[in-house]
Amino acid sequence: MVKRTEQRIKVLVTKVGLDGHDRGIKVVASMLKEAGMEVLYLGMYQTPESIVRAAIDEDVDVIGLSYLSGEHLIFTPKIVEEMKKNGLEDILLIAGGTFPAEDIPTMEKMGIDKVFRAGTLTDEFVQYIVGNLKR
Amino acid sequence: MKKSIDIDDMVQRLLAGDRRAAARLITLVEDGMEKSHEVMKRVYPHTGQAMILGITGSGGVGKSTLTDQLIHKLRKQGKTVGVVVVDPSSPFSGGAFLGDRIRLQSHSQDDGVYVRSMASRGYLGGLSRSTYDVIRIIEAMGMEVIIVETLGAGQDEVDVIHIAHTCLLVLTPGMGDDIQAMKAGIMEIADIIVLNKADLQGANTSLRHLQSTLSVASLKGKEWIPPIIQTVSVASKAENIQGIDELTAAIARHHEYLQKTKVIDQIKFERVEQELGLIFKDELQKLIFKGLKGTGKKKKYINSIIEARADPYSVVEEVLNTYLVPRQ
Numbered sequence: 001m002v003k004r005t006e007q008r009i010k011v012l013v014t015k016v017g018l019d020g021h022d023r024g025i026k027v028v029a030s031m032l033k034e035a036g037m038e039v040l041y042l043g044m045y046q047t048p049e050s051i052v053r054a055a056i057d058e059d060v061d062v063i064g065l066s067y068l069s070g071e072h073l074i075f076t077p078k079i080v081e082e083m084k085k086n087g088l089e090d091i092l093l094i095a096g097g098t099f100p101a102e103d104i105p106t107m108e109k110m111g112i113d114k115v116f117r118a119g120t121l122t123d124e125f126v127q128y129i130v131g132n133l134k135r
Numbered sequence: 136m137k138k139s140i141d142i143d144d145m146v147q148r149l150l151a152g153d154r155r156a157a158a159r160l161i162t163l164v165e166d167g168m169e170k171s172h173e174v175m176k177r178v179y180p181h182t183g184q185a186m187i188l189g190i191t192g193s194g195g196v197g198k199s200t201l202t203d204q205l206i207h208k209l210r211k212q213g214k215t216v217g218v219v220v221v222d223p224s225s226p227f228s229g230g231a232f233l234g235d236r237i238r239l240q241s242h243s244q245d246d247g248v249y250v251r252s253m254a255s256r257g258y259l260g261g262l263s264r265s266t267y268d269v270i271r272i273i274e275a276m277g278m279e280v281i282i283v284e285t286l287g288a289g290q291d292e293v294d295v296i297h298i299a300h301t302c303l304l305v306l307t308p309g310m311g312d313d314i315q316a317m318k319a320g321i322m323e324i325a326d327i328i329v330l331n332k333a334d335l336q337g338a339n340t341s342l343r344h345l346q347s348t349l350s351v352a353s354l355k356g357k358e359w360i361p362p363i364i365q366t367v368s369v370a371s372k373a374e375n376i377q378g379i380d381e382l383t384a385a386i387a388r389h390h391e392y393l394q395k396t397k398v399i400d401q402i403k404f405e406r407v408e409q410e411l412g413l414i415f416k417d418e419l420q421k422l423i424f425k426g427l428k429g430t431g432k433k434k435k436y437i438n439s440i441i442e443a444r445a446d447p448y449s450v451v452e453e454v455l456n457t458y459l460v461p462r463q
Contacts, residue, residue: 008165008166008256010162029232032230033225033228033231033232034225034228034230035228035230036229036230038224038233038254039230039231039233040233040236040252041233041234041236041237042236042237042240043237046240049243049244050240050243053243053244054236054240054243054250056154056155056158057154057249057250057251058158058236058251058252059158059159059161059162087155
């Protein structure tokens with residue numbers, strides 16, 4: 001595949017399902033923008049299918065999911081499956097939000113590359129994204 | 136060797152309508168990769184047939200929700216639709232918040248719609264430098280109508296006129312009186328004026344201001360007088376959405392006018408002229424700086440200008456005469 005010279009990182013951030021808390025994700029989106037990334041904000045109430053279609057059309061490097069309503073173990077496998085079905089294994093998948101710490105290994109086993117909990121410093125997740133792009 | 140095979144393969148997939156290939160090629164062109172010229176050489180022969188619709192106006196007037204409504208109408212007519220939406224890049228970080236697609240997600244499972252969000256990346260004029268090429272790629276993918284939505288433009292961001300066949304200017308009530316509308320610039324690029332949020336207070340006053348401004352324009356003997364269409368692009372109930380049929384009809388009328396009067400040929404000519412000018416500018420600059428590289432002359436020239444021993448116009452003249460004008 002063609003390698004980029006002037007790398008511009010494009011990140012899709014969104015919320016899936018009936019989760020109406022968008023304060024945190026908007027803060028994260030602003031931080032990523034300030035870190036020089038192009039942030040595609042899809043907002044709330046998305047489905048695995050609508051997220052994956054946007055990721056394809058927009059050729060994003062990263063998908064970031066925000067979970068605050070306790071649906072993280074339900075939607076994560078569905079999104080991962082939809083990504084696999086469409087051959088999007090080269091997109092970095094990260095998640096953040098509020099959920100029990102003991103769920104993190106399960107989420108990572110389900111296919112999320114890295115899970116961040118509330119309280120993570122900006123530098124930490126920006127550094128992670130920059131250092132772990134899959135393409 | 137391998138890379139060129141990939142490009143050929145990707146362009147083939149693009150021509151077959153593969154959205155992943157389209158998306159990848161757009162990124163390539165957006166990032167200004169060296170390979171992007173090779174991509175465009177292959178894409179270009181398959182372009183030129185789509186109808187291009189430009190939508191401009193200040194931030195928050197409802198460009199994206201209008202785009203959403205227009206897509207619904209166009210899809211009902213059986214047309215495939217490509218959409219390019221541009222949002223501003225931060226001049227400080229280079230990052231961008233792309234927030235237009237959120238209004239267009241009701242089409243996310245429709246294979247006849249392709250939406251691409253772009254950051255302006257420092258390019259002025261309401262679009263991004265690569266918009267020309269991105270539209271061509273979406274045309275080659277097979278989209279019949281392409282909607283180009285500028286970033287929230289103010290008074291003078293009129294580049295969309297060089298790209299679109301039909302330009303919509305979106306205004307809302309309360310954006311100022313007829314004096315604002317009389318200023319040069321953005322009003323003049325409109326083929327159709329949309330007064331959105333027409334359910335707001337003051338809509339009638341705004342409509343009258345616009346009408347009186349346009350009646351002056353009509354005295355100039357123009358063949359096409361921009362119609363003013365009142366719309367409501369967002370409502371809690373679908374039946375309260377207004378004016379979209381009228382808007383679609385006005386777009387169709389303008390399209391017919393362009394074909395009948397052959398004005399379309401002039402628009403296409405000007406578009407390519409503009410495109411060519413931009414490419415020449417980019418490539419000449421690259422060529423000249425490359426030519427000066429390693430000679431130490433670039434630094435010398437710049438310092439001589441700083442120290443007021445020379446001026447930029449003389450330097451450019453000298454460089455052009457030395458490197459570009461063939462000797463007699």
